[in-house]
Amino acid sequence: MKRNLLLISNSTNAGEEYLGWPRQYIKSFLDETTAKRVLFIPYAGVNLSDKGLTASFDAYEARVKAVFAELGYDLYSIHREADAVQAVKDAEAIAVGGGNTFHLVYMMHKMKVMDAIRERVLEGLPYMGWSAGSNVACPTLRTTNDMPIIEPESFNCLNVIPFQINPHYLDANPEGHGGETREQRINEFLVVNPDIYVAGLREACLFRVQGNTIKHIGSRNLRMFRDGEETKEFNSSDDIQFLLN
């Protein structure tokens, strides 16, 4: 399998500039490819403008384009392309931005690009995503934290990795809050999905997948969940190859 993936937990750490911390990883990821231009998928970004969805996608593209330009890459958004499927077929690399995972998946099905992207990623097209864009690389959207603001045709996603990511993984609720913790939510997931790993990917962390190898990069631990197994923490030097089996 030729997949070449950069799966980032979050675009921005609290108090830092937009796409600040992952910038160096995005640059070295792209520098190792032959890509000069990056096709951007803005569908998760629904409220970057108060003038509606198209204006929001425009604003999202401008925001990300500025960062990629600094890194030496041209970025253009799929929402301006006359034929979205053809744009995927012609892409040199793909970046999928965060926001609302349900809206992202809704649009990817609606625009018929889910299968087209999957096919190209399995052939080796460089793919990077953050937050919702990492979730959508998984078999389904079932471990998102997002609000289900719109009903997608299906929960099925790109399925270019065989495990689920929970991005923005965090350990505690705000003090005094009685809602379920993230760990409780993931344990609910395992009850009805016993045969799949869930990776709690903390902020400022990412996965780098090249073919059949996977690395976790970040100063925080990865937290791994699976039904019937003890929940475990892995640091970035630990072997996590089992995730791809």
Place this chain on the structure above:
Amino acid sequence: MKRNLLLISNSTNAGEEYLGWPRQYIKSFLDETTAKRVLFIPYAGVNLSDKGLTASFDAYEARVKAVFAELGYDLYSIHREADAVQAVKDAEAIAVGGGNTFHLVYMMHKMKVMDAIRERVLEGLPYMGWSAGSNVACPTLRTTNDMPIIEPESFNCLNVIPFQINPHYLDANPEGHGGETREQRINEFLVVNPDIYVAGLREACLFRVQGNTIKHIGSRNLRMFRDGEETKEFNSSDDIQFLLN
């Protein structure tokens, strides 16, 4: 319309006993009816036991039954009934417990009780729910905070009130966390659902709906969201009748 609803944000405040704070409201709600027995819907409770779903529903029933017995009411769970739809037809009152909203809605569609409950509630069957059980009274599940651990047949819910509740509404993220705040998530909802109110129902608060009147009860304010309108706070003495129009 004869509806008679008690829609509770959360079962339990942090550090308090199970179903502690809403107990007095559940008792006076039931005392005003002729019901002696309450049909319980446990489908949101997926991990109260490590022995599987049925054991989890058993454990959930036992937990809630003990509280209702103290209040003088017998409670029995739908998962033990041979014919779930018939059980709804025969019910004197219904209580829908919290947990995972997606699993609740999945099961309600699967067991064909969504329409049966709606029909009886619109005829005046006393209905109470907390957390997921309040969400499911809304038109859809689109304002839940829960993880989409399973794909329901549809996002459609009971639709016995014309607005969306966001239960466990909270204002801030844990410090240093970069994920979206609840307000940001609800604002995303409004972009794609501009014609509906979302009520941020804070913990230790509830709605009491009787026919065409609605009251918000609780020491915290209600936070109301609608596309194109300023987000507003309402205290429990404010008129919120517009929510039912």
